[in-house]
Amino acid sequence: MFKSLWIEGEWVTFESKERFLGAVFHLKKVTACISPKDVLQSSELMVLHKASGGCSRYAKGYSVSEIQSTLHITKPAVSQILNNLEKKGLVVRSIDPADRRKIMVTVTKSGMSELKEAMRCQGEILDQ
Numbered sequence: 001m002f003k004s005l006w007i008e009g010e011w012v013t014f015e016s017k018e019r020f021l022g023a024v025f026h027l028k029k030v031t032a033c034i035s036p037k038d039v040l041q042s043s044e045l046m047v048l049h050k051a052s053g054g055c056s057r058y059a060k061g062y063s064v065s066e067i068q069s070t071l072h073i074t075k076p077a078v079s080q081i082l083n084n085l086e087k088k089g090l091v092v093r094s095i096d097p098a099d100r101r102k103i104m105v106t107v108t109k110s111g112m113s114e115l116k117e118a119m120r121c122q123g124e125i126l127d128q
Contacts, residue, residue: 052112
Protein backbone atom coordinates (compact mmCIF):
# COMPACT_ATOMS: atom_id res chain seq x y z
CA MET A 1 0.00 0.00 0.00
CA PHE A 2 1.24 3.49 -0.87
CA LYS A 3 1.97 6.03 1.86
CA SER A 4 1.94 9.01 -0.52
CA LEU A 5 0.65 10.04 -3.94
CA TRP A 6 2.01 12.33 -6.67
CA ILE A 7 -0.69 14.97 -7.13
CA GLU A 8 -0.27 18.03 -9.35
CA GLY A 9 3.51 18.08 -9.19
CA GLU A 10 4.08 17.25 -5.53
CA TRP A 11 4.00 14.32 -3.14
CA VAL A 12 0.97 14.29 -0.87
CA THR A 13 1.04 11.98 2.14
CA PHE A 14 -2.08 10.30 3.41
CA GLU A 15 -1.70 12.30 6.62
CA SER A 16 -1.87 15.61 4.73
CA LYS A 17 -4.72 14.22 2.62
CA GLU A 18 -6.67 13.46 5.79
CA ARG A 19 -5.97 16.98 7.09
CA PHE A 20 -7.07 18.41 3.74
CA LEU A 21 -10.32 16.41 3.74
CA GLY A 22 -10.94 17.49 7.34
CA ALA A 23 -10.46 21.12 6.35
CA VAL A 24 -12.86 20.73 3.40
CA PHE A 25 -15.46 19.17 5.71
CA HIS A 26 -14.95 22.01 8.20
CA LEU A 27 -15.35 24.59 5.42
CA LYS A 28 -18.60 22.96 4.29
CA LYS A 29 -19.93 23.31 7.84
CA VAL A 30 -18.99 27.01 7.89
CA THR A 31 -20.59 27.57 4.49
CA ALA A 32 -23.77 25.87 5.70
CA CYS A 33 -23.94 28.42 8.52
CA ILE A 34 -23.76 31.52 6.34
CA SER A 35 -26.96 32.88 7.76
CA PRO A 36 -28.51 31.20 10.79
CA LYS A 37 -31.96 32.50 9.85
CA ASP A 38 -31.44 31.72 6.13
CA VAL A 39 -31.69 35.42 5.33
CA LEU A 40 -28.35 35.76 3.52
CA GLN A 41 -26.65 33.94 0.68
CA SER A 42 -22.85 33.70 0.66
CA SER A 43 -22.48 36.41 -2.00
CA GLU A 44 -24.78 38.72 -0.04
CA LEU A 45 -22.76 38.11 3.13
CA MET A 46 -19.52 39.04 1.33
CA VAL A 47 -21.00 42.28 -0.04
CA LEU A 48 -22.63 43.12 3.29
CA HIS A 49 -19.32 42.56 5.10
CA LYS A 50 -17.46 44.77 2.62
CA ALA A 51 -20.10 47.53 2.76
CA SER A 52 -19.94 47.51 6.55
CA GLY A 53 -16.28 48.40 6.38
CA GLY A 54 -15.24 44.80 6.90
CA CYS A 55 -11.72 44.62 8.26
CA SER A 56 -10.65 47.98 6.90
CA ARG A 57 -10.33 51.48 8.23
CA TYR A 58 -13.37 52.76 6.31
CA ALA A 59 -16.32 53.01 8.67
CA LYS A 60 -18.76 54.74 6.30
CA GLY A 61 -19.05 51.89 3.85
CA TYR A 62 -17.93 51.74 0.26
CA SER A 63 -19.03 52.88 -3.14
CA VAL A 64 -20.56 50.33 -5.49
CA SER A 65 -17.47 50.43 -7.73
CA GLU A 66 -15.13 49.88 -4.74
CA ILE A 67 -17.14 46.83 -3.69
CA GLN A 68 -17.07 45.52 -7.24
CA SER A 69 -13.34 45.95 -7.72
CA THR A 70 -12.35 44.70 -4.26
CA LEU A 71 -14.45 41.53 -4.40
CA HIS A 72 -13.63 40.94 -8.10
CA ILE A 73 -17.22 40.46 -9.20
CA THR A 74 -19.00 42.09 -12.12
CA LYS A 75 -20.96 45.33 -11.77
CA PRO A 76 -24.25 43.65 -12.79
CA ALA A 77 -23.70 40.99 -10.10
CA VAL A 78 -23.00 43.65 -7.45
CA SER A 79 -26.12 45.56 -8.50
CA GLN A 80 -28.25 42.42 -8.25
CA ILE A 81 -26.84 41.53 -4.83
CA LEU A 82 -27.36 45.11 -3.59
CA ASN A 83 -30.94 45.07 -4.91
CA ASN A 84 -31.60 41.90 -2.87
CA LEU A 85 -29.96 43.36 0.24
CA GLU A 86 -31.92 46.59 -0.17
CA LYS A 87 -35.23 44.68 -0.51
CA LYS A 88 -34.39 42.86 2.73
CA GLY A 89 -33.71 46.21 4.44
CA LEU A 90 -30.06 45.38 5.13
CA VAL A 91 -28.41 48.19 3.10
CA VAL A 92 -29.25 51.64 1.78
CA ARG A 93 -27.74 53.24 -1.31
CA SER A 94 -27.19 56.98 -1.45
CA ILE A 95 -25.32 59.55 -3.52
CA ASP A 96 -21.93 60.57 -2.12
CA PRO A 97 -22.16 64.31 -1.25
CA ALA A 98 -18.42 64.75 -1.92
CA ASP A 99 -18.64 63.18 -5.40
CA ARG A 100 -22.14 63.02 -6.83
CA ARG A 101 -21.03 60.42 -9.39
CA LYS A 102 -20.49 57.83 -6.64
CA ILE A 103 -23.20 55.74 -5.07
CA MET A 104 -22.37 54.80 -1.50
CA VAL A 105 -23.67 51.67 0.22
CA THR A 106 -24.47 51.94 3.93
CA VAL A 107 -25.42 48.98 6.11
CA THR A 108 -28.57 49.44 8.20
CA LYS A 109 -28.94 48.45 11.86
CA SER A 110 -30.80 45.36 10.73
CA GLY A 111 -27.99 44.58 8.30
CA MET A 112 -25.34 44.93 11.01
CA SER A 113 -27.37 42.67 13.29
CA GLU A 114 -27.66 40.02 10.57
CA LEU A 115 -23.96 40.31 9.74
CA LYS A 116 -22.92 39.95 13.40
CA GLU A 117 -25.14 36.89 13.82
CA ALA A 118 -23.70 35.22 10.70
CA MET A 119 -20.13 36.00 11.82
CA ARG A 120 -20.87 34.66 15.32
CA CYS A 121 -22.27 31.43 13.91
CA GLN A 122 -19.27 30.95 11.62
CA GLY A 123 -16.89 31.74 14.48
CA GLU A 124 -18.49 29.04 16.65
CA ILE A 125 -18.01 26.46 13.91
CA LEU A 126 -14.39 27.48 13.31
CA ASP A 127 -13.65 27.18 17.03
CA GLN A 128 -14.82 23.56 17.11
